[in-house]
Structure formats: structure tokens, C-alpha cells
Amino acid sequence: xxxxxxxxxxxxxxxxxxxxxxxxxxxxxxxxxxxxxxxxxxxxxxxxxxxxxxxxxxxxxxxxxxxxxxxxxxxxxxxxxxxxxxxxxxxxxxxxxxxxxxxxxxxxxxxxxxxxxxxxxxxxxxxxxxxxxxxxxxxxxxxxxxxxxxxxxxxxxxxxxxxxxxxxxxxxxxxxxxxxxxxxxxxxxxxxxxxxxxxxxxxxxxxxxxxxxxxxxxxxxxxxxxxxxxxxxxxxxxxxxxxxxxxxxxxxxxxxxxxxxxxxxxxxxxxxxxxxxxxxxxxxxxxxxxxxxxxxxxxxxxxxxxxxxxxxxxxxxxxxxxxxxxxxxxxxxxxxxxxxxxxxxxxxxxxxxxxxxxxxxxxxxxxxxxxxxxxxxxxxxxxxxxxxxxxxxxxxxxxxxxxxxxxxxxxxxxxxxxxxxxxxxxxxxxxxxxxxxxxxxxxxxxxxxxxxxxxxxxxxxxxxxxxxxxxxxxxxxxxxxxxxxxxxxxxxxxxxxxxxxxxxxxx
Amino acid sequence: xxxxxxxxxxxxxxxxxxxxxxxxxxxxxxxxxxxxxxxxxxxxxxxxxxxxxxxxxxxxxxxxxxxxxxxxxxxxxxxxxxxxxxxxxxxxxxxxxxxxxxxxxxxxxxxxxxxxxxxxxxxxxxxxxxxxxxxxxxxxxxxxxxxx
Numbered sequence: 001x002x003x004x005x006x007x008x009x010x011x012x013x014x015x016x017x018x019x020x021x022x023x024x025x026x027x028x029x030x031x032x033x034x035x036x037x038x039x040x041x042x043x044x045x046x047x048x049x050x051x052x053x054x055x056x057x058x059x060x061x062x063x064x065x066x067x068x069x070x071x072x073x074x075x076x077x078x079x080x081x082x083x084x085x086x087x088x089x090x091x092x093x094x095x096x097x098x099x100x101x102x103x104x105x106x107x108x109x110x111x112x113x114x115x116x117x118x119x120x121x122x123x124x125x126x127x128x129x130x131x132x133x134x135x136x137x138x139x140x141x142x143x144x145x146x147x148x149x150x151x152x153x154x155x156x157x158x159x160x161x162x163x164x165x166x167x168x169x170x171x172x173x174x175x176x177x178x179x180x181x182x183x184x185x186x187x188x189x190x191x192x193x194x195x196x197x198x199x200x201x202x203x204x205x206x207x208x209x210x211x212x213x214x215x216x217x218x219x220x221x222x223x224x225x226x227x228x229x230x231x232x233x234x235x236x237x238x239x240x241x242x243x244x245x246x247x248x249x250x251x252x253x254x255x256x257x258x259x260x261x262x263x264x265x266x267x268x269x270x271x272x273x274x275x276x277x278x279x280x281x282x283x284x285x286x287x288x289x290x291x292x293x294x295x296x297x298x299x300x301x302x303x304x305x306x307x308x309x310x311x312x313x314x315x316x317x318x319x320x321x322x323x324x325x326x327x328x329x330x331x332x333x334x335x336x337x338x339x340x341x342x343x344x345x346x347x348x349x350x351x352x353x354x355x356x357x358x359x360x361x362x363x364x365x366x367x368x369x370x371x372x373x374x375x376x377x378x379x380x381x382x383x384x385x386x387x388x389x390x391x392x393x394x395x396x397x398x399x400x401x402x403x404x405x406x407x408x409x410x411x412x413x414x415x416x417x418x419x420x421x422x423x424x425x426x427x428x429x430x431x432x433x434x435x436x437x438x439x440x441x442x443x444x445x446x447x448x449x450x451x452x453x454x455x456x457x458x459x460x461x462x463x464x465x466x467x468x469x470x471x472x473x474x475x476x477x478x479x480x481x482x483x484x485x486x487x488x489x490x491x492x493x494x495x496x497x498x499x500x501x502x503x504x505x506x507x
Numbered sequence: 508x509x510x511x512x513x514x515x516x517x518x519x520x521x522x523x524x525x526x527x528x529x530x531x532x533x534x535x536x537x538x539x540x541x542x543x544x545x546x547x548x549x550x551x552x553x554x555x556x557x558x559x560x561x562x563x564x565x566x567x568x569x570x571x572x573x574x575x576x577x578x579x580x581x582x583x584x585x586x587x588x589x590x591x592x593x594x595x596x597x598x599x600x601x602x603x604x605x606x607x608x609x610x611x612x613x614x615x616x617x618x619x620x621x622x623x624x625x626x627x628x629x630x631x632x633x634x635x636x637x638x639x640x641x642x643x644x645x646x647x648x649x650x651x652x653x654x655x
Contacts, residue, residue, distance in 0.1 A: 172560035186546035225582030416594040432517040462542030
């Protein structure tokens with residue numbers, strides 16, 4: 001086993017190579033752009049650039065995709081503060097105090113606080129990945145097919161029921177994803193499944209048209225025809241105007257630490273993620289404040305704590321993905337898929353088998369965070385200008401990247417037809433209130449789930465009770481069942497309450 | 508009787524998909540046994556679960572009402588239409604005309620017809636795409652071709 005120091009040295013030599021520096025910069029740049037523009041999230045941008053993983057080396061490709069992910073949360077705060085419109089869902093809470101502070105004539109200070117909080121939270125998250133991952137991976141080496149099946153099930157269920165909206169719809173979408181994941185060659189028998197005689201489907205549905213269809217296309221279709229004029233903003237900030245006053249500075253340490261701790265913890269859990277982390281961090285700040293009535297009117301802690309939390313969560317989300325091969329969110333599922341495209345088996349042996357990739361990627365997060373501070377502080381006016389680009393120009397540009405990206409995967413129109421189909425499906429789903437994210441998670445994890453399940457059944461001679469006889473898998477499955485029961489109870493209670501309310505109105 | 512139309516429609520779609528998926532798996536692929544599962548077992552199970560979710564949604568849709576969202580299907584279909592248009596133009600005419608079809612079709616969903624802005628956007632996007640994909644990544648996508 002490599003020491004932490006060796007890892008850091010190897011990681012830095014990898015991440016500081018020219019090519020990796022360039023891709024890291026490109027990643028955080030695109031991340032900032034997608035973060036700033038409301039409506040395009042990290043997942044759309046990552047699925048748009050995912051085809052590049054087929055043409056690039058694995059390490060620069062992953063460094064870039066990761067940069068988009070944490071860069072978008074970083075940049076999204078700008079839109080929250082200036083427009084009172086979240087740049088990404090993770091920045092929604094930042095509107096609460098960021099926008100009032102901007103309206104009070106201190107937009108520069110609000111932006112500075114967001115950037116400072118984001119950077120600090122990100123740094124704490126990276127330190128945690130570096131110190132915790134090797135241990136978790138070693139623990140994960142003891143897992144067998146039973147534990148893996150249980151963990152994947154827990155991850156899928158948690159990711160679905162914790163997020164807002166109907167749990168039935170979320171679970172249904174996970175299963176739809178798993179169903180689409182079964183298309184193509186069956187690994188055990190070599191027979192084709194659900195390819196309907198099409199040779200193009202023999203290898204399965206490819207991830208790119210599916211992700212671009214249900215995210216990019218569906219989103220563009222849903223927003224089409226609504227390009228109402230966005231509010232105008234005054235876009236001139238000098239560095240001087242951005243610095244908070246000294247007495248404010250001193251009070252920022254604890255909110256940053258609290259936010260980062262909440263974010264780091266929730267980021268590593270399946271399903272929670274940066275948006276919930278930011279919300280929790282804000283709630284905690286209001287709870288511990290001496291005079292909570294300051295919140296909602298431009299309290300500095302209300303900006304810095306959620307921004308520290310969502311950026312810390314962005315980083316720690318990599319822990320389960322890189323150490324166990326089990327992503328907790330759809331974005332991490334795309335990272336996992338990028339590894340699979342490169343022929344790298346994700347799992348507990350990733351760190352020891354591919355130390356250059358693991359440490360290089362982690363160390364690139366430091367470099368990317370520094371790039372982000374440089375990109376955001378002196379260049380803030382550029383991003384503010386970007387917010388005034390009219391939507392009629394933006395929509396064709398995004399569509400072009402979606403089409404060329406999909407076409408480029410196999411240089412054939414077939415994937416475009418798939419994207420067409422999934423775009424239509426994604427739009428209908430969106431109109432009917434079905435979430436798209438669980439479907440992508442199910443699609444990536446479904447094949448792994450089936451493989452572990454079938455292997456487990458082979459080992460157990462077809463006796464499913466073995467899942468409950470092994471303490472680890474029994475505990476994990478028990479947790480999953482508990483989550484499901486809790487969700488079912490709360491759903492039924494909500495329905496009963498609504499029905500009661502309606503009956504009252506009817507009388 | 509009042510119902511949540513969105514959930515009812517969604518539930519019916521799920522039920523149809525689940526029944527189809529499970530039925531296709533059972534009739535076309537070997538199910539095997541629990542001990543040695545065939546290729547059909549897992550998809551059949553998933554299909555049945557999807558159908559059950561559909562039924563759950565249909566049942567609960569009777570307990571609540573929800574407004575249909577404000578949708579603009581005409582503009583949405585216009586955006587969707589850029590994909591087959593791009594596919595055909597790419598195959599017969601090459602990259603730059605294909606970008607032109609996207610700009611032309613998608614613009615109409617948002618703003619009134621402004622020829623100068625459309626041409627400028629087409630030119631800018633063509634240069635961008637050609638630089639990134641052909642020069643930068645070396646993808647074999649000819650800028651122009653004639654395949655009739």
C-alpha cells in the first residue's frame with residue numbers, strides 16, 4: 001500500500017502535466033459557464049462532453065468531467081446572488097441571503113463570500129477524500145457479490161426516496177433505467193436481449209444518447225418558447241468592493257467549518273448530495289445564530305455556510321464512487337461510466353491498481369479549485385455579461401453540441417435516433433412529473449446489480465435467504481427496507497391528509 | 508370523479524411498459540432457475556416491478572388532484588425536430604449545412620425571423636464546431652459533402 005505522501009507526489013506529477021492542466025482548466029471553465037447559466041446543470045454539460053471520453057485519454061477526460069461538476073456549483077452562486085435565480089439546484093439556498101445583500105448595494109461582498117466559502121468547503125472535502133479513501137477501499141475489498149448487490153440496492157433506493165417529489169415515480173424511473181440497462185448482450189450466456197434484431201443495439205443502448213435525451217433534449221424542449229427577457233444587471237465590480245469588512249471576516253470561520261462538515265458527510269452518502277447539504281447547512285446556521293432574524297436579509301453566514309457545504313459535498317461524492325465503485329448520484333454515475341468506457345473496473349482495487357488515475361484526479365481538484373478562484377474573482381464581470389446572452393442564441397448552440405456529441409460516439413446517425421426517442425420520452429416524463437436523474441442512475445448501476453445478483457445466486461445455490469444470513473448484507477438490506485417503509489408511511493399520511501382536506505372543502 | 512391526470516397517465520404508461528418488458532422477456536428468453544438464472548429472469552422481474560409501480564400510481568392518483576403544467580408542445584416539437592433534421596443533413600450534406608438546419612429550426616421556437624442574426628449565429632457555431640471537433644479532436648466529420 002502506498003503512503004499518503006507517495007500518493008500526493010504521484011498525484012501532483014500527474015495533475016501538473018501540461019495536458020492535464022489544460023483539461024482541468026477547460027473543465028472548470030465549462031463548469032463555471034454551465035453554473036452561471038440557469039437551466040443548464042452540470043449533468044447536462046457532463047453528458048454533452050461525455051463523448052470526448054471515447055477520444056481522450058482516461059485521466060485528462062476524468063479531470064475535465066470532474067472540473068465541470070465542482071465548477072458548476074462554484075459558478076452557480078453568481079446567478080443566485082445577482083439574479084435571485086439558482087444557477088444550479090445546489091445554489092438555491094444561496095439566493096436567500098445572497099440576493100438581499102446584493103440588493104443592498106453590496107453584490108461584490110456577497111460574491112466574495114460565496115467564492116471564499118466554496119473554496120474553503122472544497123478544500124476540506126478534498127482533504128477528506130485523500131485521507132479516508134484508502135481505508136474505505138481496503139474495507140471494501142472484503143465485500144462479496146452479496147454485499148455489492150445490497151449496497152447497490154441501498155444506493156438506488158436512497159437516491160430516489162430522499163430527493164423531493166413522489167417516491168413511487170422515482171422508484172419507477174430507477175427501474176426503467178435498469179430495464180434499459182438490460183438491452184444488449186447478456187454477459188452470462190452471450191445471447192442478445194431486447195435488441196429487436198438491430199445490430200446497433202447488440203452492445204446495448206449507449207449512455208450518451210440516453211443521458212443527452214432525458215437531460216439535455218428534454219430540458220431544452222421544456223424551456224422552448226419561454227425566452228422571456230431576463231432582468232438586467234449592473235456588471236462592474238472592483239476587487240476593493242468585494243472584500244468584506246474586517247469585523248465580518250472574523251466571524252466566518254465557524255460557519256465555514258460547520259457547513260463543510262455537513263456537506264462532507266451528506267456528500268458521501270447516496271442520495272443526499274450538494275443541494276440537500278446546502279439546505280441543511282443553512283438551517284443549522286439559522287438554528288445556532290444568536291439573532292436569527294438577520295437571515296433572509298443578507299446575513300454573511302447564510303451565504304458562506306451553504307456554499308462551503310455544497311462544494312464540500314461535491315468533493316466527498318467521489319469517495320463511494322472511487323473506493324467502492326458505487327456512485328451516489330447520476331453525475332457520479334457518469335464518472336463511473338467514463339471509467340468503464342476506458343476499460344477500468346471501478347471498485348475497491350481502483351486505488352491500488354490505478355494509483356496514477358486516483359491520485360492524479362484528486363490532486364487535480366486542488367488545482368481546479370485554485371483555477372476557479374482565479375476565474376471567479378478577477379473575471380467576475382465576464383460571467384455577469386454571460387448572463388445577458390439572449391436565449392435564442394443559446395438554444396441552437398446547446399442543440400448543436402448535443403447532436404454533434406451524440407453523432408461523434410460511433411460516427412453514425414443511429415445514436416441520434418436514440419437521442420430523439422429518449423428526448424421525447426424525457427419530455428413526456430417531465431410534463432408528467434417524473435424525475436430523470438434516477439433513470440440514469442438505474443441505467444448505469446442496473447447491469448452491475450444484475451451481475452452481482454446472478455453471481456450471488458450461483459454461490460448460494462439459488463437460496464435468496466443467504467442475503468439475510470450474512471450480517472453485512474442483512475444490515476444493508478435492512479436499512480433499505482426501513483427507508484422504503486418510512487417513505488411509504490409518509491406518502492400514505494400525506495395522501496390521507498390531502499384527501500381529508502379535500503373532503504372538507506367538498507362539504 | 509376528480510383524479511390527478513398526470514399520475515393516471517404516467518401510471519398507465521408504466522403499466523404498459525412493464526407488461527410489455529416482462530412479457531417479451533418471458534416469451535423470448537430462457538428464464539432458467541433461481542440457482543442458475545437465464546437471460547430472461549432479471550428483465551422479467553424488473554418488468555413486473557415497473558408494472559406494479561404503474562398500478563400503485565394509478566391507485567394513488569384517485570386520492571389527489573394536481574394541475575397540468577403549462578406546456579408549449581409546438582415549441583418543444585420544434586426543438587425535437589432539429590435532431591432528425593441534423594441526422595439527415597449530416598448524412599447527405601455535411602457538418603456545416605447540418606448546423607445551419609439546427610439554427611434555422613431552433614431559432615423559430617424562440618424569436619421572430621431575423622436573417623442577419625441567424626446567419627451570424629450559423630457562421631459562429633460552424634467555426635466553433637469545426638475548430639473543436641475537426642481540428643481539435645480530429646473527428647472524421649466532413650464540413651461539406653454531397654451524397655445523393
